[in-house]
Amino acid sequence: MPEEMAVMECRGVTKYYGRRCALEDVNLNLESGKIVGLLGPNGSGKTTLIKLLNGLLVPYAGELFICGEPVGQKTKSLVSYLPDADYLPNWMDLHQLVSLFAGFFRDFDENRAAAMFSNLGLDPRQQLKTLSKGNREKVQLVLAMSRRARLYLLDEPIGGVDPAARDYILRTIIQNYEPDATVVISTHLIADVESVLDDVIFLRQGHVVLHKPSDQVREEYGKSVDAVFREVFAC
Amino acid sequence: MGWQFDGQRPIYAQLLEGLELRILSGMYPPGSRLASVRELAAEAAVNPNTMQRALAELERGGLVRTHRTNGRFVTDDEARIRQARESIAREKLERFLEEMRRLGVTREELRGYWKEKEGEQHA
Numbered sequence: 001m002p003e004e005m006a007v008m009e010c011r012g013v014t015k016y017y018g019r020r021c022a023l024e025d026v027n028l029n030l031e032s033g034k035i036v037g038l039l040g041p042n043g044s045g046k047t048t049l050i051k052l053l054n055g056l057l058v059p060y061a062g063e064l065f066i067c068g069e070p071v072g073q074k075t076k077s078l079v080s081y082l083p084d085a086d087y088l089p090n091w092m093d094l095h096q097l098v099s100l101f102a103g104f105f106r107d108f109d110e111n112r113a114a115a116m117f118s119n120l121g122l123d124p125r126q127q128l129k130t131l132s133k134g135n136r137e138k139v140q141l142v143l144a145m146s147r148r149a150r151l152y153l154l155d156e157p158i159g160g161v162d163p164a165a166r167d168y169i170l171r172t173i174i175q176n177y178e179p180d181a182t183v184v185i186s187t188h189l190i191a192d193v194e195s196v197l198d199d200v201i202f203l204r205q206g207h208v209v210l211h212k213p214s215d216q217v218r219e220e221y222g223k224s225v226d227a228v229f230r231e232v233f234a235c
Numbered sequence: 236m237g238w239q240f241d242g243q244r245p246i247y248a249q250l251l252e253g254l255e256l257r258i259l260s261g262m263y264p265p266g267s268r269l270a271s272v273r274e275l276a277a278e279a280a281v282n283p284n285t286m287q288r289a290l291a292e293l294e295r296g297g298l299v300r301t302h303r304t305n306g307r308f309v310t311d312d313e314a315r316i317r318q319a320r321e322s323i324a325r326e327k328l329e330r331f332l333e334e335m336r337r338l339g340v341t342r343e344e345l346r347g348y349w350k351e352k353e354g355e356q357h358a
Contacts, residue, residue, distance in 0.1 A: 033284065034284070035282050035284075167280050170280050171277045171280055174273065174276055174277050174280070174281075174282070174283060175273055175277050179283075194246075195240055195246050195279075195280055195281045195282070195285075196280060196281060196282045197282060198282050198284050198285070214246070215245035215246055215247050215285065216245075218242070218243065218244060218245050218246070219244075219245050222243050223242060223243060224242030224243070226242070227242060
């Protein structure tokens with residue numbers, strides 16, 4: 001096996017929903033230790049790709065690997081996933097959620113979760129259903145970032161929180177991912193995340209149209225990633 | 236001093252300038268220990284790899300040095316810091332004078348403005 005194994009690899013990945021093509025012949029290779037922005041307009045295939053990497057969807061053609069393992073039962077322990085929807089039992093309090101996650105995932109760090117909850121001003125005795133949408137998102141993020149995973153897949157982690165909390169959430173991500181892990185952040189709020197990204201991937205109608213270091217994008221175009229995105233995806 | 240980034244230039248280059256400014260202005264005093272890459276990155280809300288790159292560049296320039304076990308320190312060579320500050324100040328002055336030339340402001344006028352400004356500050 002090669003020494004510099006990709007944390008995530010897609011080879012010729014294609015996915016159809018009925019007759020509609022969601023992803024077509026996607027080839028991607030992500031190194032370890034990177035924060036990668038998966039950027040694209042609504043319906044470009046971001047969530048589909050993330051679900052394929054989780055094994056929640058099966059590709060029509062092509063192969064996906066996490067740390068050299070084909071996506072499947074084995075790779076679930078390597079991947080920490082933040083879905084774009086509420087999925088937690090909302091009658092539980094934060095303390096119970098932590099126990100639930102600690103029971104599911106051997107790499108879950110309860111101390112880290114407790115520290116993040118307190119930094120974000122979340123009371124562990126609060127029930128999930130009593131929290132605002134933004135605060136529920138923070139809880140999901142804390143749970144996802146408390147694992148010591150190799151690949152973090154964060155689907156729209158800042159969509160529902162106010163701009164002041166976005167910086168805080170990005171800081172939480174920066175300070176808590178494992179140095180040799182890779183973090184994929186899918187979003188269309190590019191201006192808010194671009195300073196934390198190593199690399200950016202632009203998805204358009206199921207195709208990768210750009211995959212480059214974000215500072216290289218800024219240098220080549222003389223513009224922010226956000227401005228380049230608006231140009232590439234102008235309607 | 237917070238961190239603000241403009242859109243046009245690489246974040247790494249802007250971090251490098253910002254860190255340099257903090258050292259030359261004495262906000263990070265000579266010989267002082269820098270926070271860890273992660274802490275600095277979190278403070279600026281940037282990627283740790285980008286911060287690392289900026290710090291490595293500072294080290295090449297001699298303003299920062301690494302102790303193998305102890306982390307990173309601002310150089311204690313104060314002459315080196317003064318020299319770097321002076322060269323940046325001269326460069327900025329050069330640019331300012333060029334702008335004044337383009338605006339058609341003469342040396343005489345400029346000297347007048349300058350005296351006025353100094354008077355204000357002493358008043």
